[in-house]
Amino acid sequence: MKNSLSQITEYRDADGDSFRVIVPGAGPARSVDLRVALLDQNDRLAGRNRADFQSRRILALNLVSSPGTGKTALLERTLNEFGREVPCAVLVGDLETDRDAQRLHRDYVPVAQITTGGACHLDAGMVARGAEALDLDGVRVLFIENVGNLVCPAAFDLGEAIRVVLLSTTEGEDKPLKYPPIFKSAQVVIVTKADLVGPLGFDLAAALENIRLIAPQARVLTVSSRTGQGMAAWYDLLRSELLSP
């Protein structure tokens, strides 16, 4: 086709390469069947992260929950106890501020904050860049604290070995029923703030049954980061998943 009267426009494809589309007017119509995974770029980067973590014998966990469920509090206690015995590192994602990285800072724990600048989830590229910023020599466990969001992180593989979804007793017992995609993607579900079961009248049995209905594949723990209830089982789970050096 001749391009003498064409309109030429520059675009960028998913890999960031620029290309031109030339618009000289309509030609014959046709239909092209194809199969393009729309999250392919993220999935490829996640695969690269996974291989990288595995080759360095690092157990990577992706912690996902609503805002305020206690991801950071769980990690604070985990670093204070388990983290003194097993070398850990943390990547923490938020829309803005490094407040969580400051809370998690310990002399013996490399921590990096990822500020997404408004993005509602971490993606595999952000994790790759964050991991580059960390000194992971000798680290056995990498905790990736996702942006507080129970919807969007479901679709984004970060290259983690284990996805941990948290549900707190300050939320409804029916959260798993309302947000099936994220709970179905979990290998581990943790009910947090167990010390508030009584004061809040939280129906723990109903919550556990809802988790079982939606996420029959998941291992389920009930913990309190404040009192330490259930934390030993969480550390046992982490120990059992460590990769031999």
Add this chain to the structure above:
Amino acid sequence: MHELGIMESTLAAALAAARDNGAHRVHRIVLRVGALSGAEPDALRFAFAAVTAGTPADGAVLEIDAVPARARCPDCAIEFVPGAGFITACPQCRRLCADLRSGRELELTRVEMS
């Protein structure tokens, strides 16, 4: 609202397909969207209109093939579509099944162009 990013990938892939096939306009884009993909069809449509404006796909039709979730029961060796709320209880033995065979799809499957 990660649907915007998904639609940007969709547009880039559709325009790349158009370029590869020597076409200059995109008239229709067909996606397969799984019930458990985490992408919401209305949000996808909204994002589609925003990202295609002023491009060779401006005015194109977005068609969404909804893919239901399917699970497999290892005991009964059957596949089934879970009932309300994605509770994957096997219709024969009532066992809760974790083996999901479909529902996470998020794919561009057809581009009509000229």
